[in-house]
Amino acid sequence: MTEGTLTTMGKSRRFIIGAVIIVAALSYLIYGGMQQAMVYFSTPSELKNQEGTVQGKFLRVGGMVLTGSLQKNTKALTYRFQLTDGAASIPVYFKGAPPDLFREGTGAVVEGRFGEDGVFRATTIMAKHAEEYSPPKEGHAKSRSFVPGQEKR
Numbered sequence: 001m002t003e004g005t006l007t008t009m010g011k012s013r014r015f016i017i018g019a020v021i022i023v024a025a026l027s028y029l030i031y032g033g034m035q036q037a038m039v040y041f042s043t044p045s046e047l048k049n050q051e052g053t054v055q056g057k058f059l060r061v062g063g064m065v066l067t068g069s070l071q072k073n074t075k076a077l078t079y080r081f082q083l084t085d086g087a088a089s090i091p092v093y094f095k096g097a098p099p100d101l102f103r104e105g106t107g108a109v110v111e112g113r114f115g116e117d118g119v120f121r122a123t124t125i126m127a128k129h130a131e132e133y134s135p136p137k138e139g140h141a142k143s144r145s146f147v148p149g150q151e152k153r
Contacts, residue, residue: 040060041059041060041061041062041109042059042060042061042062043061043062043063043085043088044061044063044083044084044085044087044088044089044090045085045087045088047059047061047088047090047114048088048090054114055114055116056113056114057113057114058111058112058113059111059112059113059114059120060109060110060111061083061090061092061109061110061120062083062085062107062108062109062110062128063083063084063085063089063107063108064083064084064085064086064105064106064107064108065081065082065083065102065103065104065105065106065107065108066081066082066083066084066089066104067104067105068104069081069082069089069104070103070104076095077095077096077097078093078094078095079092079093079094079095079098079125080092080093080094081094081104083108083110083120090120091118091119091120092110092112092119092120092121092122093115093119093120093121093122094110094112094121094122094123094125096123096125098125098127099125099126099127100127101127101128102125102127103127106127106128107127107128108125108126108127108128109125109126109128110122110124110125110126111123111124111126112124
């Protein structure tokens, strides 16, 4: 083999090794970003099964706001409600401004800790929106799209 051939093989080997390192680094960054973006939560039933071990731990709990359970004091910005998964429910206390979509009968994920009294003290409420689209009812005005040059006169 000539010296030029060895130099070419060395350059291509370094290129391949560099490409593998770059792909591995990008894969790691993408995987790490996806892990941080995922929101895992426990259900009230899962927490009832782990009752003694969840005290004081920061948790996310997801479920439906039980209809008829929401008590709110708008002056003090306090909310008490039951979060349920259909099989079990937990009492939740929240102080602050909830999201606009938060109401009875809708899904919510709350973040916080269980107090010694068994009440989940939420620091954050994330309301889940409906995933079904329903078109406007017959007879209701539809929004009009703006088309330049066709303004109402």
